[in-house]
Amino acid sequence: MTLDTSPNRVAVVAGNLDRYLASAKPAARLLDPEAPLRAGSALTARKAVELWEDQVTSRELDATARELKRDGLSYYTISSAGHEQNAVIGALLRDTDPCFLHYRSGGLMMARARRVGGETPVFDTLLGLVASSDDPISQGRHKVWGSRRLWVPPQTSTIASHLPKAVGMAFALSRGRRMGVEMPIPTDAIVACSFGDASASHATALTGINAARYAYRGGRPTPILFVCEDNRIGISVDTPSGWIRERFSSMANVAYFDASGTVDEVWDTAARAIETCRTSRGPVFLHLDTVRLLGHAGSDVETTYHSWEEIAAFEAKDPLLANARRLVETGAAMPGDLKAIVADARDRVRAAAREAVRRPKLSTRAAVVETLAPYDAPAVREQASLPVEPARRAEFFDGQLPEDATSAPRRNLSAHMNAALADEMLRRPELMVFGEDVGKKGGVYGLTKSLQRRFGRARVFDTLLDETTILGVAQGAAHMGLLPVPEIQYLAYLHNAVDQLRGEASSLSFFSSGQFTNPMVVRVAGLAYQKGFGGHFHNDNAIGNLRDIPGVVIVTPSRGDDAARLFRGAVALAKANGRVVIFLEPIALYHERDLYADGDAEWLFDYPRPTGSPADALYPGEVGVYHEDATDVLIPTYANGVRLALRAAKRLADDHGIRARVLDLRWIEPLPHDAVARHAADCKAVLVADECRATAGGVADAVIAALAESGYVGRMASVRAADSFVPLGPAADLVLLSEDDIVRGAREVTA
DSSP: OOOOOOSOHHHHHHHHHHHHHHHOOOOSSOOOTTSBSSTTOSOBHHHHHHHHHHHHHHHHHHHHHHHHHHTTOOOOOOOOTTOGGGHHHHHHSOTTSOEEOOSOOHHHHHHHHHHHOSOOHHHHHHHHHTTBTTOTTTTTSOOOOOBTTTTBOOOOSOSSTTHHHHHHHHHHHHHHHHTTOOOSSOTTOOEEEEEETTGGGSHHHHHHHHHHHHHHHTTOOOOEEEEEEEOSEETTEEOOTTHHHHHHTTOTTSEEEEEOSSHHHHHHHHHHHHHHHHHHOSOEEEEEEOOOOSOSSTTOOGGGTSOHHHHHHHHHTOHHHHHHHHHHHHTSSOHHHHHHHHHHHHHHHHHHHHHHTTSOBOOSHHHHHTTTSOOOHHHHHHHHTOOOOHHHHHHHTTTOOGGGOOSGGGSSHHHHHHHHHHHHHHHOTTEEEEETTOSSSOOTTSTTTTHHHHHOTTTEEEOOSOHHHHHHHHHHHHHTTOEEEEEESOHHHHGGGTHIIIIIGGGHHHHTTTSSOOOEEEEEEEOSOSTTTTOGGGSOOOOHHHHTSTTOEEEOOSSHHHHHHHHHHHHHHHHHHOOEEEEEEEGGGTTOOOSSSTTOOTTOOOOOOOOSSGGGSOOTTOOEEESTTOOSEEEEEOTHHHHHHHHHHHHHHHHHOOOEEEEEOOEEESOOHHHHHHHHTTSSEEEEEEEEETTTTSSHHHHHHHHHHTTOOSEEEEEEEOSSOOOSGGGGGGTSOOHHHHHHHHHHHTO
16 A cells, blocks of 8 residues: 655545545444443443534634635644544533633534534634634634633643643632632532643643642642643654653542543543542543644644654544544444535535634734723722721721831831731632741731631631742632732742743733633732842842733832732722732831831831722822922832932932932832823933842833833933842842932932
8 A cells, every 4th residue: 555645634634534434334233322332331322423523523623724824814723633532521521610721622622512502613713713803712812712601711822831720720619618709610610621741741730730639638629630632742752652641640649540442431431530520529630542633733844753654653543533433333323424424514614714714803903902901990999999897807906906006016018018918808708818828827027917817727828839839829719709819928939930920810811802810919029128138039129020921010019008008909900800910019128117217217107097988099000209399300219219219319408409309100010101201291300210130120221211202301310230130148239229329320310
């Protein structure tokens, strides 16, 4: 037999199926539609034929995607070909079992849509392929598998970054009910998460699986079904034979199921796995045998790493071909019936494609970014004005309300944040606080002190020491209607997990057209000035990778009363608009008391009582102003820089006759450019005092660029920290922004 080396493997694979159906002989006896394919199986002939139809439909979508790409009409060719057995999962799961899906999930989506009914999965998929603004999930922003009605939040192409949030959702199901918050899905729902065998080696995948096992081992229900679709290759890199089974089959605290063999065997194994997950409320690993056909994507030249013989061997394992044989040989279907299904799928998909290419595309910048960073100011103010019951406050604070405190330790930033957290938890029963050491210990710096004792372990709890898991739990909990306030213990600890914010949390609203959101306020202790203590990992002054995340909000306080008001505004923004907010807390100011001289207590402030008024909070764009009548130089700054700038302003006035207006930016993403421009217009010069790294670290570049582009005519300059890690001990003072730097910079820019 001559080996077919045609480069058009779509046609070759389709031809293999067509030739079989043309030559197949029907079984001697046809099965009753409700009879099982084999004795003891739960898969009936009727359901098996429906599954095959969904698989064929998925395959035809893959073929049409290649044709559209060839004609310059579509933009995505990663196919589901060879992975169609995942349709079994789509048929078995309930439509209220949320699914976080691998990008080869066409069969699953077709079967899930059939189960729910009333969906148009073929047309919806094609609208995504051609990037049409009519695409019901992403409106043309990306080709994703997703549906609000089907409970499929969209995932992008990162191979394993969705596992932690899927685990987080499974964890949050019982947690929310313990908190007394009504969940949007039934009490016995499970969460499914699919990924490939190559992805299973990714650090983020292992993090998610470890977190699920850890939670279940600790007695916390975590009903998640991990579906590893094993095609034994990642683009061109082979997965060692038996690796997935060897790696995951003997793990403690996760049940392992191997779904291979005929379609009815896969069905029965998957059904047992799902039922185990549902009844045990624990993690299950379902190893699904697949094969990758048609290469990694349309642009992949598979012959650069596989021989023609190897490619032909893979194609001989085509699940559509194997399932067709099974249906014919068992008498579940006649060959002619299957031929008709193929012909109908081809006609339906191509007819839908002809219509999809005529549908509109995104045509304006405003339309593209519409769902990236929604801001409904009245809704945010309304959320910030929700009352806090006075009697509950009095009980929580043992009659000693924070606004009545007179002692220094109860009037600093740390104490104000502790009180603000308590007030928001009293205000919002769905709010939960978690992270490393936040529970019994009350936080490294005491900011969560007494919260667990007063609100219980369901709402305030310690996590394992892994920032990726912390942010995954936050995303999953937010999907379930909870309002997570996770703590990242130090800014430097966030960097190895930042993709959970960049690639996942902050992109969800964008890629789902606002249909899915994961509101959260991520508290991050950071910045420097701890008098050399701890070195770089406890004095990290690099925020560039956070400011670079589209749609994220970053807010940082400089004093205690501002911290409380800003935190209220941040929580209201997250709740009202589904936003991801990073609340960056300057560690060095947690317990600061003084401003100009030791013992002056001028950096202690009264706690702002929550009165149920919008004025109780601070909102994006609202800045802090000191010495508003000064016009010689404007000093925009933030966090530690505010206190440094105020000290420098006193020296400038006393020693040099220069009157400086200090502007606390507060909101460093997005920056309050309008407020900066308004105050700059009153001043002869501008000096940005940026405590973060000179390059790719802080805000000085953006502030000065915006002023220059707006036509500001005064002189402009900046003083910044050195482009260096922060060393240990007194050497830290050599690289950080100093009061002397600000004085010198102000004198030069006003000379």
